[in-house]
Amino acid sequence: MVLAKDIKGADGGVFLAAGTALDDAAIASIAALGAPFAYIKPNPAFTSPEKDLQRIESFVRYYFQYVDPDSPLFNELFRLVMERVFEASQKGWAIPCEYERQAKSVEHLHDLFFRDQGASLDLVKHETSLSSFPDTYFKIKELLDSPASTAADMAKVVSADVSLAAKLLRLVNSPFFGVAGRVDSISHAIALVGVSELATLALGISAIKFFKDIPPELMDMETFWKHSLRCAVFGKCVASLLPGLTSERFFTAGLLHDAGRLVMFKNLPYASVQAMLYARSSGAPLLEAEREILGFDHTEVAGLLLEEWNFPAELRSIIAYHHDPLLSPAPRDAAVIQLADILACGVEISSTGMYSLPGMTQEAWNLLGLKTYDIDKLIRLHDKYFQELTSVFF
């Protein structure tokens, strides 16, 4: 037996290197270290391309167990994800074992309240009373709401926040946004993209700053924001395929679609982990596990949070209904982000994905008027732009 991946020691250094032959003494030393598992190289006598593909199939099927197995959308996504995981594994990506995919122990974390001793609104009130929101946000919001404001006013406010302005310029200059020529000032950006579109992007980016001090045991923040950014990219791409939609607000909606989850992680860490464990073992999507364990879910929390912040109503309803678009006042808009979220979860199966994909009803899918072959196109667009955009945000 040969070790396939390094085993880390207590100090984080390499305890046993990949390629070490595992004799009794080596196995005993791993046991003494207390490592719960180790990756070993497959024995060539027991592997074959067919077996590899079977393993990949059963791994990928886990993520699709909750959705309608006759849905053309999910069948297409299933095949595309299979190809993706297959390619990743050819490049050396190892399918994570069950132990790795379990949520971590958070026995030391405290919740704000017990089940039914508080509700989603208490969470939001508690959160907004603690942290102050970035000033720039309110100034932008004020200008957006005032009919007398001009593009020059907006440019002045946004330019005053140096880090925000820099991010916006990098974003607008990225090939993803595809504006012609180099944009070197906020007023130039406004002239190209439009006041309200740029302001919406600025709202989203400045809101990200609000979320800090999330317990790292629950969720690695990079993983969280990468998922949000993927959803933003997919949101804008889906919207660009539909006639009559300005796509910038879908980028912002994608960035903030799971904001409610961060408020839950921070204030109800223990219950949030119970929900994660429950989702993982029952095969239900995290959304449904939240509803069962906490009595409410992250879309409800996000809806209240964005209301508290006085977010533009159309953005608020996209985010609050992105799992139930048919209940939204603007169902098609919410369906855009529902699909974007599902595609983001889909492409993450070959990296950080943990939970069953949430479903999407045929009615919601029909609202978009897309064809199943568009899914492939959308994923290609995502792959083309995502990596480069991460450098704007992280």
Place this chain on the structure above:
Amino acid sequence: MTLSSISSLTLRKTPRISDAEFADLRGFIYDVTGIDIPERRQYLLENRLGARLAELNLKSFAEYSSYLRRSPSKDKELVYLCEKITTNETSFFRDSKQLDVFRDFVLKDVLESLQQDGRKELNIWSAGCSSGEEPYTLGIMLHEMLRMSIIGWRIRISANDISTAMLNKAKDGVYNQYSFKTTPQEMIEKYFTKEPGGFKIHPKVQRLVSFAALNLNDRMALKRVPKSQIIFCRNVIIYFDEEMKKKVINAFYDNLLPGGYLILGHSESIHKFSRVFKPIIKPGGMFYRKEG
């Protein structure tokens, strides 16, 4: 190896469960076990049980329903079904904060009042004990609190679960690393011995616990459980609908001796459908007391 075999894959691998078959199976599971399967889990149920149909050589979910009702091995099949639709996520000292508060407020109070009355007889009921981690954890806590004086006590921890497979594992008392993810190291060293298959619970803890199969929807069986001072039922009622929750909570109320305590899972609450208990809220844990 090419990718061509992937392009012919489809998600559907099982016979389709019709709405009528789903309603029937769902109703059957509810009537027999009290477990409520939400309607939105139709595909999940189809998926989870699909492979079982093939194993049993059945062609439809209607055939599976009649197998559950009429086959000679229907009892065994019901247990299998329950394992497929519930989860058995558990570990020693799970929710350690709640257990600390339980020890300092509830257990201390109960032991002291029994001692004052000169009746050193303690009954604890662990309802939904899964593979035994919870009742054994309680046994360890009692050894830690009472130390040598435990020999003067008559202690019985009645541990029940619907799954005989889980109960067999519990009776064996041998656990792997995963069961210890929330367990303090010194507790492992003190109460478990290393064996080739994992860690075995010490017989002095094991002898405090009696395991038996029990269906929480079986009213007569509930009545046979010895009256207790403390009931643990963590992460079980989450599978029940409100009516079944009410039934079970009432059964717990009847089982508890006056002044007894009910302990639920961290995220479970009976607030909405029962006011017979007095909720006691402490930082880190919440309990329900039967006044008297």
